Amino acid sequence: MPGAGDIFITAHAARVLMDRGELSSTDLTKHCLSRISALEDRLHSFLTVLESSALQDAAASDARRRSGTALGPLDGIPIAIKDNISTAGVRTTAGSKILDSYVPPFDAHVVERLRASGAVIVGKANLDEFAMGSSNENSAFGPVRNPWDVNRVPGGSSGGPAAAVSAGEAVVSLGSDTGGSIRQPAALCGIVGMKPTYGLVSRYGLIAFASSLDQIGPFARDVTDCAILLEAISGHDPRDSTSLQRPRETFVGSLRGGIKGVRVGVPREYLVDGIEPGVRRAFESALQTLTSLGAAVEECSLPLTDQALAVYYILAPSEASANLARFDGFKYGHSSPGARTAWDTMDLSRAEGFGSEVKRRILLGGYALSAGYYDAYYKKAQQVRTLIRREFADAFERFDALVTPTSPTVAFKLGSRTQDPLSMYLSDVCTIPVNIAGLPGISLPGGMSDGLPVGLQVIGPQFGDARILRIAYSYEQATEWHLKRPEIN
Amino acid sequence: MLTSDDVRRVARLTRIALSDTELTVLQDQLSKVLGHFQSLQMIDTEGTEPTGHASEGRTVMRDDLSAPSLARSDVLKNAPESDEPMVRVRPVLGS
Numbered sequence: 001m002p003g004a005g006d007i008f009i010t011a012h013a014a015r016v017l018m019d020r021g022e023l024s025s026t027d028l029t030k031h032c033l034s035r036i037s038a039l040e041d042r043l044h045s046f047l048t049v050l051e052s053s054a055l056q057d058a059a060a061s062d063a064r065r066r067s068g069t070a071l072g073p074l075d076g077i078p079i080a081i082k083d084n085i086s087t088a089g090v091r092t093t094a095g096s097k098i099l100d101s102y103v104p105p106f107d108a109h110v111v112e113r114l115r116a117s118g119a120v121i122v123g124k125a126n127l128d129e130f131a132m133g134s135s136n137e138n139s140a141f142g143p144v145r146n147p148w149d150v151n152r153v154p155g156g157s158s159g160g161p162a163a164a165v166s167a168g169e170a171v172v173s174l175g176s177d178t179g180g181s182i183r184q185p186a187a188l189c190g191i192v193g194m195k196p197t198y199g200l201v202s203r204y205g206l207i208a209f210a211s212s213l214d215q216i217g218p219f220a221r222d223v224t225d226c227a228i229l230l231e232a233i234s235g236h237d238p239r240d241s242t243s244l245q246r247p248r249e250t251f252v253g254s255l256r257g258g259i260k261g262v263r264v265g266v267p268r269e270y271l272v273d274g275i276e277p278g279v280r281r282a283f284e285s286a287l288q289t290l291t292s293l294g295a296a297v298e299e300c301s302l303p304l305t306d307q308a309l310a311v312y313y314i315l316a317p318s319e320a321s322a323n324l325a326r327f328d329g330f331k332y333g334h335s336s337p338g339a340r341t342a343w344d345t346m347d348l349s350r351a352e353g354f355g356s357e358v359k360r361r362i363l364l365g366g367y368a369l370s371a372g373y374y375d376a377y378y379k380k381a382q383q384v385r386t387l388i389r390r391e392f393a394d395a396f397e398r399f400d401a402l403v404t405p406t407s408p409t410v411a412f413k414l415g416s417r418t419q420d421p422l423s424m425y426l427s428d429v430c431t432i433p434v435n436i437a438g439l440p441g442i443s444l445p446g447g448m449s450d451g452l453p454v455g456l457q458v459i460g461p462q463f464g465d466a467r468i469l470r471i472a473y474s475y476e477q478a479t480e481w482h483l484k485r486p487e488i489n
Numbered sequence: 490m491l492t493s494d495d496v497r498r499v500a501r502l503t504r505i506a507l508s509d510t511e512l513t514v515l516q517d518q519l520s521k522v523l524g525h526f527q528s529l530q531m532i533d534t535e536g537t538e539p540t541g542h543a544s545e546g547r548t549v550m551r552d553d554l555s556a557p558s559l560a561r562s563d564v565l566k567n568a569p570e571s572d573e574p575m576v577r578v579r580p581v582l583g584s
Binding site (some may be wrong): 057102103105107112198199212213224238241242244304306307310311313314321325328329330331332333334335340341342343344345346347348350351354356359360362363365366367370376377379380382383384385386387421422425433435436437438 | 491495496497498499500502503504506507511515518519521522523525526528529530532534537538539540541542543544549551559560563564566567568569570576578579580581
């Protein structure tokens with residue numbers, strides 16, 4: 001157990017102890033590895049655990065610190081990486097049988113950054129296959145379970161990275177968010193998760209799902225750690241043509257200062273019919289807290305909100321059907337042993353390698369893009385996307401940020417939504433519009449309902465990442481929800 | 490409402506072999522999902538430009554310079570069948 005006796009220590013607290021010589025990276029890494037071995041048969045947060053390389057990296061970090069050459073706030077901090085983010089020489093499956101034995105020959109940009117910052121990668125975290133799902137029940141390697149109640153889902157698609165941080169198997173982690181895949185599991189697991197402005201973090205080495213929506217982002221136990229991790233992974237990368245060319249920001253430096261006079265909009269369309277009473281109560285109480293901190297909270301309307309789901313489930317599958325065309329059974333990944341011709345290789349390798357949700361989305365996208373349907377589905381969805389972006393832009397003329405619940409419900413029971421794809425898709429109604437408009441969004445602990453965590457979402461304008469972090473930090477400092485921990489041992 | 494021929498056609502386009510059972514289930518599920526999305530047709534988008542990307546949408550140019558790429562032997566390690574320096578595939582023609 002770490003020096004401070006806290007099994008859920010944050011990266012910034014660990015750094016203070018490590019600088020004082022009261023905690024080593026090796027101790028902290030061993031602690032995470034022992035949590036992993038104690039909990040994995042119940043949680044299944046990881047697909048690959050990197051015990052020996054993690055201990056080597058931790059020892060190297062300790063040596064740097066002893067010699068006064070520590071690399072920064074993440075040096076020696078154990079981190080989990082979602083398994084759709086490429087790691088050189090380490091199996092990367094995207095949660096799919098089709099990539100069961102794939103070993104990338106290169107690191108993703110974010111992994112290069114983490115290695116350069118001295119972070120200790122403890123393992124590759126479980127996810128819905130190709131990040132398609134809202135419950136982590138679509139992983140080809142079996143579901144992840146929620147540390148707060150193992151009969152419930154952790155959310156998805158980044159269920160593994162969220163559960164790992166929530167349960168103390170890693171201090172921080174990286175996920176990817178295409179329609180809510182960081183924020184929704186962060187909410188359901190009671191931690192902080194952020195989807196940055198589109199283009200802030202390079203997608204180089206992220207196995208693509210829907211390229212115009214995908215964004216890598218951090219999971220952490222508090223907002224400070226979230227800002228530290230975002231600072232480490234953001235910045236321009238010429239290998240991703242959508243990577244923004246902007247000066248790097250200091251997110252940690254702008255957390256303080258409060259939110260007096262900040263104009264906060266509450267779009268009434270996000271308080272949907274299906275919202276649970278406990279989530280609504282927690283949200284209303286969070287609004288009072290923001291008001292008491294000096295924010296000017298006011299209701300507003302974004303009438304196109306309920307079209308966002310349709311736009312998303314046309315655009316994301318369309319992009320996925322093109323991105324996943326690369327899995328052909330020739331160059332890497334599963335190849336059907338029964339195939340006799342090249343065409344068979346494609347048809348059968350994909351039939352055997354993809355799970356049912358992935359097939360469903362590829363077909364949906366293929367249909368929306370096919371001759372005769374393109375204008376009615378794909379082009380129409382792209383046009384409504386323009387209108388949704390404008391609606392947000394208009395709202396940000398009046399407001400500095402918008403706040404909503406992250407998810408209309410707390411963590412739901414395993415198996416309760418798997419038979420009806422549409423009910424599963426509705427899990428993401430509060431998070432999807434943010435991806436469609438390319439905006440930054442953060443989910444942080446914002447209450448409890450029936451002993452399960454509730455997430456509060458703060459949405460900012462494009463490049464408003466530092467601003468939403470500050471609002472989240474101010475809320476966090478005024479509440480104690482981020483200190484609640486699951487009792488799993 | 491999608492017909493089974495619609496689903497078969499898209500499965501062929503996206504190169505996924507489907508069993509008859511899968512075909513029936515997908516026909517039903519995709520019809521329901523697409524039916525739900527009909528609401529989009531009610532939105533007036535006359536004269537609205539489509540958005541393909543959330544960022545500024547400028548094409549990024551770079552100098553056409555040669556640079557090292559991944560080592561061939563590293564890349565071939567992942568190929569299901571290879572015959573250095575090539576990936577081996579099943580017959581494309583005459584089958």
